[in-house]
Amino acid sequence: MQQWQPSASIEALRGRAAVIDRIRQFFAARDVLEVDTPALSVAAVSDPQLFPFATAFVPDGGGEPVWRYLHTSPEYPMKRLLAAGSGPIWQLCKVFRNGESGGRHNPEFSMLEWYRPGFDHHRLMDEVDELVGGILACVPARRVGYAALFAEVLELDIHCCSEEELARQGRERCGFVGELSRDGWLELLFSHCIEPSLIEPTLVYAFPASQAALAMIVEHDDAVPSAARFELFVQGMELANGYLELTDPDEQSRRFSADIQQRKEAGKAVLPVDELLVQALRAGMPSCAGVALGVDRLVMLALGAERIDQVIAFGFDRA
Amino acid sequence: MANYSTNEFKPGLKVMLDGDPCAILENEYVKPGKGQAFNRVKVRNLKTGRVNERTFKSGDSLEGADVMDREMEYLYADGEFWHFMATDGSFEQVAADEKAISEASNWLKEQVIYQVTLFNGAPIAVTPPNFVELEVVETDPGVRGDTSGGGTKPAKLMTGAVVKVPLFINVGDVLKVDTRSGDYVGRA
Numbered sequence: 357m358q359q360w361q362p363s364a365s366i367e368a369l370r371g372r373a374a375v376i377d378r379i380r381q382f383f384a385a386r387d388v389l390e391v392d393t394p395a396l397s398v399a400a401v402s403d404p405q406l407f408p409f410a411t412a413f414v415p416d417g418g419g420e421p422v423w424r425y426l427h428t429s430p431e432y433p434m435k436r437l438l439a440a441g442s443g444p445i446w447q448l449c450k451v452f453r454n455g456e457s458g459g460r461h462n463p464e465f466s467m468l469e470w471y472r473p474g475f476d477h478h479r480l481m482d483e484v485d486e487l488v489g490g491i492l493a494c495v496p497a498r499r500v501g502y503a504a505l506f507a508e509v510l511e512l513d514i515h516c517c518s519e520e521e522l523a524r525q526g527r528e529r530c531g532f533v534g535e536l537s538r539d540g541w542l543e544l545l546f547s548h549c550i551e552p553s554l555i556e557p558t559l560v561y562a563f564p565a566s567q568a569a570l571a572m573i574v575e576h577d578d579a580v581p582s583a584a585r586f587e588l589f590v591q592g593m594e595l596a597n598g599y600l601e602l603t604d605p606d607e608q609s610r611r612f613s614a615d616i617q618q619r620k621e622a623g624k625a626v627l628p629v630d631e632l633l634v635q636a637l638r639a640g641m642p643s644c645a646g647v648a649l650g651v652d653r654l655v656m657l658a659l660g661a662e663r664i665d666q667v668i669a670f671g672f673d674r675a
Numbered sequence: 676m677a678n679y680s681t682n683e684f685k686p687g688l689k690v691m692l693d694g695d696p697c698a699i700l701e702n703e704y705v706k707p708g709k710g711q712a713f714n715r716v717k718v719r720n721l722k723t724g725r726v727n728e729r730t731f732k733s734g735d736s737l738e739g740a741d742v743m744d745r746e747m748e749y750l751y752a753d754g755e756f757w758h759f760m761a762t763d764g765s766f767e768q769v770a771a772d773e774k775a776i777s778e779a780s781n782w783l784k785e786q787v788i789y790q791v792t793l794f795n796g797a798p799i800a801v802t803p804p805n806f807v808e809l810e811v812v813e814t815d816p817g818v819r820g821d822t823s824g825g826g827t828k829p830a831k832l833m834t835g836a837v838v839k840v841p842l843f844i845n846v847g848d849v850l851k852v853d854t855r856s857g858d859y860v861g862r863a
Binding site for chain 1: 711731735
């Protein structure tokens, strides 16, 4: 195949368009408002594992360049819309993540993100299941807690297991070379030993509180407080990540500070945080649940594609 | 040697891992949406030939391995070492031990050119050409006139290797053998 040609077949692009059409119908039928928020913003997400692309705005005619970041997800501005009284909203947009390229990763990819005021994460899981089940014509997802899954697949009790034991398991099972944090070991074991076994649709919830990102911390099935966060896996592939959203502005500020601290310790660039999000939460964001879903991966599953560039008109090396 | 980061782990790169030189075969990027990025790497240990899957934190690095493949002519064996000479006009010689020779001992013939893998200048592996021509030293008498195939019998070659051959093959015949499969290809 020549370099000018698309990396996806025209047939795959038809399949992709059909999936996007289904998504549009799904939200139209539920009266969720489609929105469009900026791809370029003053602040980047604080997530220590995400690296935004940066670019400079230069006024026509010259002047001081102003740094802007391409969004890695539309989370912050969508939450500002919620705080402004938008009601339920959804968005399908291109997002950009620097450094992420591989069989299941394209540095720019299509994300579907939606927010449901009044929903908790369990109710949003129902809706995710409905959308994905309809598009993939698959059985309803099994629901299982993060800790229960570690016990089931690896016979590990993550609540009382020492970091040394996690490291030993990680080196033995994954042939890992190097050092990791406690969450790093959990992420290693999850992504290498558990995720590949989640073939049937599976909604994993109650993540460790240390992996809450912007989810509330609540009590789930056991007495240990955990993140009101869930992820959907199908055919051994991570497809969606959702939260019962954090609404407390002070807790939001604390999480920003913790992220900045983690970035500093890891020697990563510290980027401006979104004060506007904190202000929006202070003004009052309704209690809601939100989720982000990788549309390219959903199309991969719908069409049985093996690589993400088979469902993107021009993959990163042909862009 | 230079250090190589996970994003430079391209197939063919030689690195040091657990004290042994290894060749990268495959490198897959694995990253949870909200978590640590990893590289899952398939490596071949160049000393043992074993293939393993290892995982690294993206951005970690390994030291490069001083590994070189050289075309060398097989000279002779002295009972302990197998001696090879460079074909680049340098007449440089190296001695490979039993571990380095391994399976290649089945296909060694004087004056044939082999690929010798050198680690820090010492041989760690010897790869024969895909086809070699070797003489039969032992086999049941040939069945005259049977050139149609149909049956096979074992034949011992000058190197000691035993291959399955058609019934018409005799002691003294020179055979072309595929060194990758150990299969008889034809009479040379």
